[in-house]
Amino acid sequence: MDKNYKHIIRAERLCVSFGKVRALSDIDLAIGRNEIVGLIGDNGAGKSTLIKALTGVIPPTSGRLFIRDEAVDLHNYSVSRAHALRFETVYQEKSLGEKQPLWRNFFVGRQITNRFGFINVREQRRIANEILQRQLGFRGVGIDADSTVSKLSGGERQGIAIGRAMYFDADLIILDEPTTALAIKEVRKVLDFVRSIKEAGRAAIYIEHNLAHVHALADRLLVLDRGRIVADIRPADMSLQDLTTFLIEQQQSREVESVA
Ligand SMILES: Nc1ncnc2c1ncn2[C@@H]1O[C@H](COP(=O)(O)OP(=O)(O)O)[C@@H](O)[C@H]1O
Ligand SMILES: [Mg+2]
Incomplete structure (x- = not known):
């Protein structure tokens, strides 16, 4: 492009x-x-x-x-x-599935599949952890790729939506x-994320x-x-x-x- x-x-x-x-x-x-x-x-x-x-x-x-x-x-x-x-849009209303682990959420609409058409869970988990740590700096706060969305605060949810947008190179x-x-x-966190854009x-x-x-x-x-x-x-x-x-x-x- x-x-x-x-x-x-x-x-x-x-x-x-x-x-x-x-x-x-x-x-x-x-x-x-x-x-x-x-x-x-x-x-x-x-x-x-x-x-x-x-x-x-x-x-x-x-x-x-x-x-x-x-x-x-x-x-x-x-x-x-x-x-x-x-282009990526982060909506105000909940865009993440509550009960789903983050590794799944990151890939909504773009699941990585293997040659049999199954979701490549290991790869998605690896990438999700990378986004969490490297891009969002969620180090040592008890959140990893297997955490469910329901465990996250509002600011963290927005952060994840933004992190996803960055990862997919929006x-x-x-x-x-x-x-x-x-x-x-939480607002502070989101503002920091916007700044990082x-x-x-x-x-x-x-x-x-x-x-x-x-x-x-x-x-x-x-x-x-x-x-x-x-x-x-x-x-x-x-x-x-x-x-x-x-x-x-x-x-x-x-x-x-x-x-x-
Ligand atoms: N899907 C829709 N159908 C009919 N009218 C709509 C629709 N979406 C928005 N509107 C109207 O368009 C105008 C602008 O709405 P909106 O863009 O949501 O404003 P804002 O986001 O600035 O609050 C409003 O008058 C709203 O009622
Ligand atoms: Mg509006």
């Missing part, structure tokens, strides 16, 4: 409608190959819909999509295609509110409702409002305080609009 690209993903005038509901209107965005982009906006702004359109979950109604600078045939775009293009990792419903200690030279789209977190981590913030990108901000150029004020003012002008 071409490593000499400028943008891992780019959208032009992307629209998504659900029947009569226009969830996304004329989205233009471009994400650099080693950029962490935060998506912020109120509930219902279209954040989840946007990442679903970018990852083949929901077909766009119109517009164009480019991956590694090449136009994508939207009629043939799907989740498995996005997988093959090395160039774009998408996280939809990964820290929602996590304890503070950048250090590993990969890109991420990070949906987060906690402004302080996303402001601290992202290279760029896209603000969505009723299906449109209304601001493109570099946290380096705007303090958290100013960002907060900006968003509050925006919300107020919206309320004025809806009364008028």
Whole structure:
């Protein structure tokens, strides 16, 4: 796969409608190959819909999509295609089977099989242990490839989903509110994992409702409002305080609009 690209993903005038509901209107965005982009906006702004359109979950109604600078045939775009293009999504809702050992979980959708078609348990166990130790640094905390998911904390689960994305060499990792419903200690872990995505030279789209977190981590913030990108901000150029004020003012002008 071409490593000499400028943008891992780019959208032009992307629209998504659900029947009569226009969830996304004329989205233009471009994400650099080693950029962490935060998506912020109120509930219902279209954040989840946007990442679903970018990852083949929901077909766009119109517009164009480019991956590694090449136009994508939207009629043939799907989740498995996005997988093959090395995109991985870490969902907020549980994506790991509770009772399954980690060595199985790591390989959901991509089991390693031997020539008889049986799962190669030994190989999967070996790789799972390697990811746990080398990539995630889960050393001496009583977690190994045979642990079940139910033994893991929320942050560790998110970490595993991220570790899996890194292991399978994802160039774009998408996280939809990964820290929602996590304890503070856990949030720290997830934020460290997001940071490691950048250090590993990969890109991420990070949906987060906690402004302080996303402001601290992202290279760029896209603000969505009723299906449109209304601001493109570099946290380096705007303090958290100013960002907060900006968003509050925006919300107020919206309320004025809806009364008028
Ligand atoms: N599958 C769907 N069918 C119909 N409407 C949807 C569907 N998914 C999302 N929507 C609508 O699209 C808009 C954007 O939703 P969503 O992308 O989930 O927002 P966010 O993630 O920013 O909270 C909302 O008005 C929501 O009700
Ligand atoms: Mg959402």
